[in-house]
Amino acid sequence: MAAPGSPTTPTAGPGESSDAPVHGKLPNQGHTPSNPPSRSGPSARGASRFIVAIAAIAALGGALFGYDTGVVSGALPFMERHFGLTSLSEGVITSALLIGAAFGSLAGGRMADTLGRRNSLLWAGVVFIGGAVAVALAPTVPVMTAARFVLGLAVGSASVITPLYLSEIAPAHLRGRLVSFNSLMIVSGQLLAYLVNAVLAHWEAWRWMLGLAALPAVALFLGVLFLPDTPRWYISRGRPEAAAEVLHRTLPADDVRDELTRIEQARTLEADARRGAFQELQLPWVRRLLLIGIGLAVVQQITGVNAVVYFAPKILATTGLGTNAAITATIAVGAVSVIATAIGMSLIDRVGRRPLLLWGLSGMAVSLVLLGAAFHLPRSTAVSYLVLALMVLYMGFMQATLNTGVWLLLAEMFPLKVRGLAMGAAVFVMWLVNFGVALAFPVLLDAVGAAITFWLFSAMCVLSLVFCKRYAPETKGLALEDLEHELRRTAEGAGPSTAAP
Structure with missing residues (x-):
């Protein structure tokens, strides 16, 4: 998730003691050395x-x-x-x-x-x-x-x-x-x-x-x-010795000075960027990217993932499975989510973001159609485990593709000046839609039944597929600086980005 960048005021903030220990040592406060402490790296x-x-x-x-x-x-x-x-x-x-x-x-x-x-x-x-x-x-x-x-x-x-x-x-x-x-x-x-x-x-x-x-x-x-706290936080509070102390635990000694310089330069750049963030949002191409990012956040939630995460035993109980058996069977959903997330992490930089989203949404739509159809079969233990298998199939597609792809796109697609602000807005909307789905799902389940509920989620997958095919950018293989230029060119041309090699 996004967070605003570090503040630029070089004073200790509330809750951060001026003599907070860093690995048992007390960094000098109020003194900015010209050179970081000299010591061998780890x-x-x-x-x-x-x-x-x-x-x-x-x-x-x-x-x-x-x-x-x-x-x-x-x-x-x-x-x-x-x-x-x-x-x-x-x-x-x-x-x-x-x-x-x-x-x-x-x-x-x-x-x-x-x-x-x-x-x-x-x-x-x-x-x-x-x-x-x-x-x-x-x-x-x-x-x-x-x-x-x-x-x-x-x-x-x-x-x-x-x-x-x-x-x-x-x-x-x-x-x-x-x-x-x-x-x-x-x-x-x-x-x-x-x-x-x-x-x-x-x-x-x-x-x-x-x-x-x-x-x-x-x-x-x-x-x-x-x-310890992070080197960036210590530098933002005027404590380069504390920052160097942490860096000496993670980097070779020869790299510490360059890293301290890089952090300071990046912090200054981001501070300048934040000052122009709201003005940047007035640009049509930036507003368009923000709307696409919010759309991706909505897509991640309206396609049903958290209905399964929060209510899997309730769903299985509607097939006639006992409460304890339904709760035990839900372990399969969690196990597949872990495996699929690991697979998605390994694929995202090789396959690309857009193909992963499109293939994933297609698989999710088909899984949900079959899942809804399964609820029209006569109740039996076999049908209960068929429903579980289709839920697991759906979660596999979701966690390996849409969940992985959306989070990465939200972190990559916004220009520097609005990155924190825009991602924060998209994530806030994501949580609100998550809230709406969780509130409505049990009511919908009782009102129209499981079959129609999952077919509605399948329809959302199809609409989301159309949205992603039309608007989701491809960010694979581009440095963030090059990506910003490409997304601006694409947004002004009102088409999906396909510039990645």
Whole structure:
């Protein structure tokens, strides 16, 4: 997700102590050395260990994102009986987290700039812990809804702060893999939720399903206490010695000076760019790109993915499968999501963005047509597992293509001056549409049945295919600077970009 760039004021911000330790050392405050500290760089093995430790701890934010969005699928059947939920109240409880995430994503970037990336992750960990405990103990539906909203604030902020932290602290040659690792952790968190649901369903322990999210949240909080902030954050606060201390753990000593210079130049460029962002949005070609980006964000949500993620056991129960068996069967959805995401990460730079989107939407449309047709078959165990297989097929297409492609396009397609602003707007709309789908799906399921509901999602896939074929740009093989010129030429010519080699 996008976040605003670093502030330019060289003072310690609230929440970032002027004597915060960096790996046990106190950097001098108020002193800007002409040269970074002279010391030998890390061994390759030592740097790798340090980076892997950082990625493992920070990506717990992504895992919590996945767990908290996925766990509700197993808890809902038991909550329905406990609270006497209607279809509408099921949608409200599920979607409360998503509306919280929408506003959390808006606040996350600003909080990261104000408090620092590390301290923002600490605060997200605190909210994750409190939200998980509150959801597990909620005595009434209104309290549950409010607690889910608060938990959503943590989910949304973590969805911004975690990839931002990883992208800024990783060396350039590892940045893509580490940021993609966060996406893999999100679907892994969903898989973990499905596994926990399957185990605890035997005791109908839905409160434990929800409350166990507090454990990785505690691990996130404690782990982040031992992490530094990013070099970019330290430089933005006038602390080059602290930045150099971190860089000496990840880079050869000879590269530290050049990296410090590069960060300072990039920060200055981005500050200048942000000052012209709103004026840049007045340009017709930039407005057109923003609308395309928002359209891609909508496409990712209206094609049904989160209806499956949040309500898979409810869907399977409509085929006659028992509650516990339906919850256990959902593990297949999570497992395929993890595998498909890894496949999509390996294909995206070889196949290209547009072909992946078009093939994926075609496969999703066909899968959903077959899925809807399966609900017209007589109820039986075989039909239940046919429905599961078609859901798994649909999720495989979705996670390997549309999910991977849309996130990458949103990070690449906007010009520098509006990149943070435009991506933030697109992601905000994405969360709002996610909220709408989660709220409407259980009501729609009861009103028109599963077959028509999935055929409607299939129709959305067809419309999305037309949209992507007409408007989605191809960004494969182009440097960001060249890409900006190509997208401007294409947007002014009102056609899809096909300039990639």
